[in-house]
Amino acid sequence: MSDELVAAASNFIRHIIDSDIETNKHGGKVATRFPPEPNGYLHIGHAKSICLNFGIADDYQGTCNLRFDDTNPHKENIEYVESIKQDVRWLGYDWGDRLFYASDYFERLYEAAVELVQAGKAYVCDLTAEQIREHRGTLTEPGIPSPYRDRGVEENLDLLTRMRAGEFEDGSRVLRARIDMASPNMNMRDPTLYRIRHGVIHHQTGEAWCIYPMYDFTHPISDALEGITHSICTLEFADHRPLYDWVLDNVSVPCHPQQIEFSRLNLEYTVMSKRKLTQLVEEGRVAGWDDPRMPTIAGLRRRGYTPASIRDFCTRIGVSKSENTVEMGVLENSIREDLNEHAPRRMAVIHPLKVILTNYPQDQVEKLEVANHPQNESQGTRIIPFTAELYIDKEDFREVASKKFKRLVGGGEVRLRNAYVIRCDEIIRDEHGEIIELHCSYDPATLGANPEGRKVKGVIHWVSAVYGIEAEIRLYDRLFNTPAPDAAKEGKDYKEYLNPDSLRTLTHCIVEPSLKESQPGERFQFEREGYFCVDLQQADCGGLVFNRTVTLRDSWAKLEQQQND
RNA sequence: UGGGACGUCGCCAAGUGGUAAGGCCCGGGGUUUUGAUCCCCGUAUUCGCAGGUUCGAAUCCUGCCGUCCCAGCCA
Numbered sequence: 001m002s003d004e005l006v007a008a009a010s011n012f013i014r015h016i017i018d019s020d021i022e023t024n025k026h027g028g029k030v031a032t033r034f035p036p037e038p039n040g041y042l043h044i045g046h047a048k049s050i051c052l053n054f055g056i057a058d059d060y061q062g063t064c065n066l067r068f069d070d071t072n073p074h075k076e077n078i079e080y081v082e083s084i085k086q087d088v089r090w091l092g093y094d095w096g097d098r099l100f101y102a103s104d105y106f107e108r109l110y111e112a113a114v115e116l117v118q119a120g121k122a123y124v125c126d127l128t129a130e131q132i133r134e135h136r137g138t139l140t141e142p143g144i145p146s147p148y149r150d151r152g153v154e155e156n157l158d159l160l161t162r163m164r165a166g167e168f169e170d171g172s173r174v175l176r177a178r179i180d181m182a183s184p185n186m187n188m189r190d191p192t193l194y195r196i197r198h199g200v201i202h203h204q205t206g207e208a209w210c211i212y213p214m215y216d217f218t219h220p221i222s223d224a225l226e227g228i229t230h231s232i233c234t235l236e237f238a239d240h241r242p243l244y245d246w247v248l249d250n251v252s253v254p255c256h257p258q259q260i261e262f263s264r265l266n267l268e269y270t271v272m273s274k275r276k277l278t279q280l281v282e283e284g285r286v287a288g289w290d291d292p293r294m295p296t297i298a299g300l301r302r303r304g305y306t307p308a309s310i311r312d313f314c315t316r317i318g319v320s321k322s323e324n325t326v327e328m329g330v331l332e333n334s335i336r337e338d339l340n341e342h343a344p345r346r347m348a349v350i351h352p353l354k355v356i357l358t359n360y361p362q363d364q365v366e367k368l369e370v371a372n373h374p375q376n377e378s379q380g381t382r383i384i385p386f387t388a389e390l391y392i393d394k395e396d397f398r399e400v401a402s403k404k405f406k407r408l409v410g411g412g413e414v415r416l417r418n419a420y421v422i423r424c425d426e427i428i429r430d431e432h433g434e435i436i437e438l439h440c441s442y443d444p445a446t447l448g449a450n451p452e453g454r455k456v457k458g459v460i461h462w463v464s465a466v467y468g469i470e471a472e473i474r475l476y477d478r479l480f481n482t483p484a485p486d487a488a489k490e491g492k493d494y495k496e497y498l499n500p501d502s503l504r505t506l507t508h509c510i511v512e513p514s515l516k517e518s519q520p521g522e523r524f525q526f527e528r529e530g531y532f533c534v535d536l537q538q539a540d541c542g543g544l545v546f547n548r549t550v551t552l553r554d555s556w557a558k559l560e561q562q563q564n565d
Numbered sequence: 566u567g568g569g570a571c572g573u574c575g576c577c578a579a580g581u582g583g584u585a586a587g588g589c590c591c592g593g594g595g596u597u598u599u600g601a602u603c604c605c606c607g608u609a610u611u612c613g614c615a616g617g618u619u620c621g622a623a624u625c626c627u628g629c630c631g632u633c634c635c636a637g638c639c640a
Contacts (some may be wrong), residue, residue, distance in 0.1 A: 009587085010579065037640050072639060129638050136636055140567045143636090174638050184568040186636050195638035215640050239569055239635050263571085263633095274640090316588060318578050320571090323633055327576045330589050340602060347599095375602065406600065415598055450598085459598050527599045556600040 011319040013052070013260055017060060017230060026229035026255070030062030033228050034088070035102075035219070037069045038080035038203070040274040041289040041296045042087045044310070044331070045265040051314035052262070053232055054093040065226055066095040070103050071218050073202040081203065083289070087297040092307045098226075102218050103204040105225055109213045110164065112221055112251040113175055113193060117156045121250055122193060123149060124159035125176045132174075135181075136189050142182035143189045149178060163196060166210045170196050177217075179246060187243045193217040220244045224253035231257045234264045235321065265317065266325040269478035270295045271485055271494055285498060286479075290536075292547050293479045293502050303476065304523055304533030304549030306342075309335040325484065332550050339523060339531040339549065344372040344379055347417065347461040348511040348526040348546070350473055351394040354465060357422065359441045360388040365466075368447075370418045382514050386419055389465035391510045396460040397438065399427060404559070406458035408438075413451075414458040417527060421446040421456050461527050468510040471544040473532070475504040515544065528552065 021028055032053040036046065057064035066088060070076050088095070116122035125148045127135065137143030151159075160175060162168065175194035183189055194211045201207055223231045231244075238261045248256045266272060271280075272295060280286050280294070290298035300310065313334040317326050366386040373379035396407040396414075408414040413423045420442040428437035443451055450456075479502050485494040511526075518524070523533040530551040538545035 015581090035640090039640080069640065075639075132638075133636075138567085138636060142567090171638065176638095186568080189636085192638050197638090212638095214638075219640085235570070236634055237640090241569090261570085268576085316577080318588090320578070322571055322578090324577060327589070330577070333589060336601095345599080374597085374599075404600095417598060419598090421598095446598095448598090456598090458600085461599075525599085525601085528601070529599090530601095552599075552601050554600070559600080 009315060009318050012321070013230070013232060013262060013319060014056070016258075016260060017056065020229070020258075021060075025258075029227075029229055030056060030060035031065070031227055031229045032057050032062065032232060033065040033067050033223065033226060035067045035069045035222075036084050037072070037076065038078075038084060039072070039075040040080060040278055041083050041298055043272055043274075043277065043294075043296045044267060044300065044313075045272045045295075046087075047091060047297060047310050048265045048314050048317065048319075049232070049234075050088055050091055050093060051311055052319055055315075056230070056232075062229075063098060064093070064095065065098040065100055065228070067100040067102065067222060067226070068204075069215065069219065069222075070101050070202070070204060071212050071215060073197065073200040073212065076203060078203040083298065087301075090301060090307055091297065091310060100222075100226065101204050102213075102222050103202060105218070105222055106205060106209055106213070108225065109218060109221055110211075112253075113160065113213070113217070114157070115251050116177065116193075117160055117175075118153060119250065120153060121178050122175055123151050123156050123178055124163065124173050125149070125190075126173050129171060132192070136186065137181070139186070145181050146176070146190065149181075149190070160194075163194065163211050164209075166198065168196055170198055172196065175211075177243075177246070179243075185239055185242055187216065187240050188246070191216055191243060216240055216243050217247060220247040220257070220259075221251065221253060223257040224248055224255050227255055228257040229255075231259045233259060233261055235261045236264075237261055261321065262319050263321050263323055266323075266484075266486075267295060267331065268325055268328050268483040269480050269485075271480070273486070276486075276494060279495075285495065292474070292476050295479075302536050302547065304339075304531060304547055305335050306338050306523075309338040312338065328478065335531070335550055336553070339525060341376075343523045343525045343531055345374070345527050346512055346515055346524045347384070347463055348471070348473070348509060348515070348529065348532070349391045349393050349461070349463050349468070350475075350506055350509050350526075350529060352391040352508065352510050353394045353397060353435070354437045355390045355392050355422070355462070356437060356439050357388045357390070357442045358425065358439050362388050364388065365464075368418055384418065384512055384514070385464045385467040387464045387466045390416070390462045391465050391468060392416075392438075392460055392462045397424070397435075399435075407460050408458070413443075413454070413456045414460055415446070415456050416442075417459050417461045419447065419462070420444070421451050459528075461529075463510045463512050465510070467513045469513055469516055469544070471509050471511045471515070471546055473506045473509045473546045473548065474535070475506065475548045477502050477504075509546075511544070511546075518544070523549070525552075 034053045054064045125146045135144050174192045176190045179188045181189050197212050198210050241259045244259050290302045292303035367383045369381045370384050399410045401409050415421050422440040422442045424440050426439035430436050480497045481499040482497045485497040518534050520534050520536050531549040532546040535545040535547050
């Protein structure tokens with residue numbers, strides 16, 4: 001994290017913490033937590049929360065716990081637990097010995113429930129889920145009390161004990177808080193505290209329990225038991241804060257953490273809800289949670305994003321309470337900035353077009369020593385073989401083109417990057433008129449020197465046809481073709497906006513020979529093309545596979561686009 | 566029509582009564598053997614709207630408008 005120059009932006013949460021420290025509200029301590037539910041993989045929105053919580057802990061010499069909110073064994077599993085730990089660690093954060101599970105507190109949670117019952121503040125309710133819903137009222141009408149609301153303490157205690165003992169079926173009873181059925185806040189209309197769940201094996205507690213506490217009961221108590229000072233969550237929990245405070249005010253806990261809500265991240269051209277991401281995975285719309293098109297941490301990692309770039313992104317987008325949708329350009333800027341500085345340059349031809357240098361000795365090989373980074377000598381050099389047969393990219397040749405096209409045209413000259421200036425003398429076609437080869441001549445005086453008496457503007461990349469190696473290159477684009485797939489029009493499903501061209505796989509690309517030794521996860525800039533990384537899962541085909549992380553900025557493409565409009 | 570929150574440049578976002586930071590995007594110019602990078606320069610007389618208080622308001626008050634969230638035995 002040493003090269004993070006971007007200072008942590010001022011935000012309203014830090015203001016609150018500053019003032020709490022000033023007034024010694026929590027004894028001057030700062031303790032946060034990141035509380036994921038292990039029911040899916042982490043995504044870039046979670047990264048925002050991770051950076052916020054761990055970042056605050058770092059900056060205030062406080063602590064940040066990793067706590068799994070594992071109160072719903074139906075949806076949770078150990079694979080998710082492991083992936084979450086891996087992703088948080090990969091992002092560069094360390095929870096030290098402060099790894100917790102809400103399930104660590106099941107016994108104490110149960111004691112707290114007993115305490116509420118004894119105080120007449122909770123009761124066992126025999127209504128069905130549907131009846132409870134009917135009794136709850138609506139947004140504009142108060143609810144009506146459950147017929148079981150005034151059960152005696154002893155009966156409630158007995159029933160709760162038997163719920164725990166497994167005497168009742170799923171759905172037959174719940175424990176409810178006794179608060180206010182007429183509250184304008186739905187969350188306060190006698191919320192459910194415990195439900196019965198037989199037959200599920202919890203990934204941490206196994207079959208020890210058949211009743212499981214609800215989030216609204218678990219979260220405040222877990223926070224308090226861990227001595228959390230600032231319990232940061234997203235906006236949709238703001239309505240739950242009165243309940244959070246009610247729980248802490250009505251059971252015996254060591255402290256009363258403060259819940260603060262901020263707005264979650266939305267990103268253009270993707271979806272962020274766990275439900276939708278899970279659906280994309282389960283329906284095979286993508287290749288898995290780590291598909292490079294996914295906004296998951298695992299997907300971004302496989303795409304080639306660095307932890308530093310994601311942290312940088314998170315500080316750039318800031319933290320506030322307003323609804324927001326961040327443009328992809330911000331994320332792309334973060335990774336480009338990192339990779340521009342750190343990624344070694346290489347040459348790779350994505351759409352090969354053969355070039356034969358007719359005046360170059362046909363069996364000669366020149367070993368050109370080339371810089372790995374144009375602005376950073378410390379990255380050293382490498383050797384690239386130059387031969388009479390080369391490949392250039394089809395996109396870099398046009399038979400005829402306007403003056404604006406600064407690449408190779410029929411009869412014209414262009415600079416081969418790090419090598420000679422060549423002239424296109426002849427265009428060779430197959431029987432269908434398709435261009436299959438270019439015959440060119442090179443100017444021997446132009447290696448590391450400008451040609452005499454003329455200016456050659458264009459520079460294109462190339463790879464020796466003799467020494468180049470074949471590779472598969474996967475070009476990724478946005479997953480959806482509309483900026484807000486979530487805001488789908490009436491009757492439209494977000495999946496209808498899936499971009500059919502989000503992945504283009506090119507199998508016969510030619511890359512320079514030095515890439516043969518590259519390792520999974522290694523990142524490069526393919527000059528004039530973009531940033532690529534060696535696929536983490538490459539192996540299926542035995543060969544080299546490169547994923548395009550992001551293109552280079554391309555003012556030529558922009559110009560051409562404008563001309564076409 | 567109940568409750569909670571939010572509205573500052575195309576997208577984020579500072580600003581907390583003293584005269585609109587910054588980033589991304591965008592436009593113009595320069596350097597360049599990556600149409601990349603880098604470097605300059607430019608981009609809100611105005612803060613959802615309307616009133617009011619004040620010498621002075623994005624910041625305070627009143628009213629209005631718009632957007633988001635809430636009726637799981639999910640988190």
